[in-house]
Amino acid sequence: MSITIALVATSGLAFLVYYICWCLFFSPLSRIPSPGILFALTKWRLAYEDYKGSRTRKIYAFHEEYGPAIRVGPNEVSFNSLSALRTIYGAGSGFERTNFYHMFSIYGRRNMFSFNSVSQHGERKKIIANSYAKSTILRGNNARIIEEKVQKYLELLEREGRQNNIFLTLHYFSLDNITEFLYGHFGKTGCLDGVEKDRDLLRDVIAPGGRRLSWFAVHHPKLTAWLYSRTGFMGCIARQFYPMQKPTPYTGIRNHAMAAFQAFSKASPAKRVEHSGSSVISKLWKHHISDKEDGLDDLDIASECADELDGGTDTTSDTLMFAIWELSRPEHKRFQQKLIDEVQSLSEDDANFNANGIPRAEVTDKLVYVDAVIKETLRLFAPIPASEPRSLSKPITIDGYLIPANTVVSMSPYNLHRNARVFKDPHTFNPDRWVDPSQDLAEMKKLFWAFSSGGRMCIGMHLAMAEMTTLLAAIYRKYTTEPRDNFGLVSPGITSRFEVFYDEKCSSMREHECQIEFKPQ
Numbered sequence: 001m002s003i004t005i006a007l008v009a010t011s012g013l014a015f016l017v018y019y020i021c022w023c024l025f026f027s028p029l030s031r032i033p034s035p036g037i038l039f040a041l042t043k044w045r046l047a048y049e050d051y052k053g054s055r056t057r058k059i060y061a062f063h064e065e066y067g068p069a070i071r072v073g074p075n076e077v078s079f080n081s082l083s084a085l086r087t088i089y090g091a092g093s094g095f096e097r098t099n100f101y102h103m104f105s106i107y108g109r110r111n112m113f114s115f116n117s118v119s120q121h122g123e124r125k126k127i128i129a130n131s132y133a134k135s136t137i138l139r140g141n142n143a144r145i146i147e148e149k150v151q152k153y154l155e156l157l158e159r160e161g162r163q164n165n166i167f168l169t170l171h172y173f174s175l176d177n178i179t180e181f182l183y184g185h186f187g188k189t190g191c192l193d194g195v196e197k198d199r200d201l202l203r204d205v206i207a208p209g210g211r212r213l214s215w216f217a218v219h220h221p222k223l224t225a226w227l228y229s230r231t232g233f234m235g236c237i238a239r240q241f242y243p244m245q246k247p248t249p250y251t252g253i254r255n256h257a258m259a260a261f262q263a264f265s266k267a268s269p270a271k272r273v274e275h276s277g278s279s280v281i282s283k284l285w286k287h288h289i290s291d292k293e294d295g296l297d298d299l300d301i302a303s304e305c306a307d308e309l310d311g312g313t314d315t316t317s318d319t320l321m322f323a324i325w326e327l328s329r330p331e332h333k334r335f336q337q338k339l340i341d342e343v344q345s346l347s348e349d350d351a352n353f354n355a356n357g358i359p360r361a362e363v364t365d366k367l368v369y370v371d372a373v374i375k376e377t378l379r380l381f382a383p384i385p386a387s388e389p390r391s392l393s394k395p396i397t398i399d400g401y402l403i404p405a406n407t408v409v410s411m412s413p414y415n416l417h418r419n420a421r422v423f424k425d426p427h428t429f430n431p432d433r434w435v436d437p438s439q440d441l442a443e444m445k446k447l448f449w450a451f452s453s454g455g456r457m458c459i460g461m462h463l464a465m466a467e468m469t470t471l472l473a474a475i476y477r478k479y480t481t482e483p484r485d486n487f488g489l490v491s492p493g494i495t496s497r498f499e500v501f502y503d504e505k506c507s508s509m510r511e512h513e514c515q516i517e518f519k520p521q
């Protein structure tokens with residue numbers, strides 16, 4: 001017995017020594033600078049930063065200290081260079097999303113966001129890409145939807161008060177836009193009209209605890225899924241160990257998405273065309289398994305729409321919130337004035353405004369300073385600022401380092417957007433940099449990565465841009481904005497995965513809140 005124990009202990013020790021030596025000296029990744037031995041030895045060191053919500057800022061600090069390539073796990077490398085960006089995220093690079101993205105699968109089904117493989121993703125993208133093309137967004141029914149929501153936002157300000165928490169009201173705006181865009185009349189929400197049950201959908205999105213759940217979903221996916229799927233007596237026990245009590249974030253939105261899908265699928269073909277002719281769900285439905293042998297089944301379609309609903313809500317509203325907040329701060333009044341001057345310079349004719357006096361989406365798309373404000377906001381406050389992990393099934397050399405097959409490599413907008421060589425005074429909000437001929441605009445654009453790049457670039461970019469340019473133009477034609485309730489000094493904060501992001505130059509932060517006053521001009 002004691003010989004057996006001794007043998008097991010010796011083999012265990014030998015394996016441990018081998019593993020440590022491999023990680024530290026023999027793995028091809030051992031040549032890459034690592035911020036500490038623990039990062040090279042175990043993935044749990046970085047997971048600990050995730051748990052503390054400090055991953056992205058920590059990796060940024062490491063790149064500042066150790067250079068453009070750092071080993072952040074035994075099998076994981078973070079890059080921060082233009083050459084790496086092209087190799088990993090360039091069109092046709094062959095890199096795939098890692099299993100990290102499985103947490104974005106919905107109703108147990110993969111979707112555009114969570115597919116690993118290039119081919120599966122490509123098949124799905126073919127079906128819906130046209131719905132999100134710039135030309136589709138800026139004209140016809142889609143432009144009408146956006147302009148109508150902008151009008152309703154202005155009406156809400158007058159009806160419910162010009163002093164409000166724009167974190168919430170901008171979520172109403174983005175949710176109403178994306179639900180109608182995806183489902184037409186079958187799932188469109190009426191948050192801006194004051195429909196309480198629709199506003200309630202956002203309640204669990206802003207509930208504290210979501211970050212903890214994300215951490216468990218990424219680092220203990222099986223355990224997390226198992227805990228939440230227990231029922232009855234086991235459910236009572238499992239509840240004691242939930243990372244977050246129900247309803248978990250996006251429960252309301254996912255239930256709404258499923259109800260919208262069901263309403264659409266039960267409707268007659270004529271009603272579907274009448275009530276949601278140009279929507280994304282009707283595009284997907286043309287590929288339903290009842291029409292095509294290898295088509296999509298109900299859950300595939302429901303999952304795809306629900307994921308795009310998630311993707312199109314926080315991102316757009318968080319960006320708009322930071323843009324309005326930055327423009328409202330006393331020290332940024334000059335930027336607000338430049339924006340007002342630009343939108344006021346639009347002549348009041350039908351080419352520029354719709355019948356209700358709202359600037360047309362295709363006109364605001366061309367406003368140079370509005371674009372500069374949005375770019376600068378996305379540079380400092382990208383709503384998805386953290387690492388975007390990828391892997392390749394064969395070895396490759398990146399920035400001179402041999403990267404073995406299946407190594408996780410990643411880059412982040414947060415790091416790229418704070419490159420002091422390209423962005424002068426990188427931590428300062430300065431939209432003028434995007435219109436200043438003395439700046440190297442070409443280099444800035446190369447590093448601007450808020451929407452990612454290549455085959456997995458954000459499909460909703462043109463929709464988001466149209467929503468943001470039209471709303472900003474309409475607001476600043478009518479109002480000036482100022483911070484209230486100390487928001488001149490306090491930064492609003494947003495949640496992204498397991499982290500909170502805010503303006504680190506502010507001495508304090510309030511998550512999911514931004515109090516602004518709109519004053520008629």
Ligand code: HEM
Nearest residue numbers: 112113308311312315316384388451452456458459460464
């Ligand atoms: C300011 C607004 C937005 C920003 C900054 C943004 C940013 C991003 C980023 C960085 C990615 C890649 C993430 C990764 O690989 O980890 C992405 C992907 C995606 N986004 Fe957006 N997004 C925005 C708005 C939207 C909207 C309005 C939609 C509506 C449908 C949307 C839907 C998606 C989808 C479906 C993907 C996956 C694309 C694919 O894998 O091919 N996004 N977005």
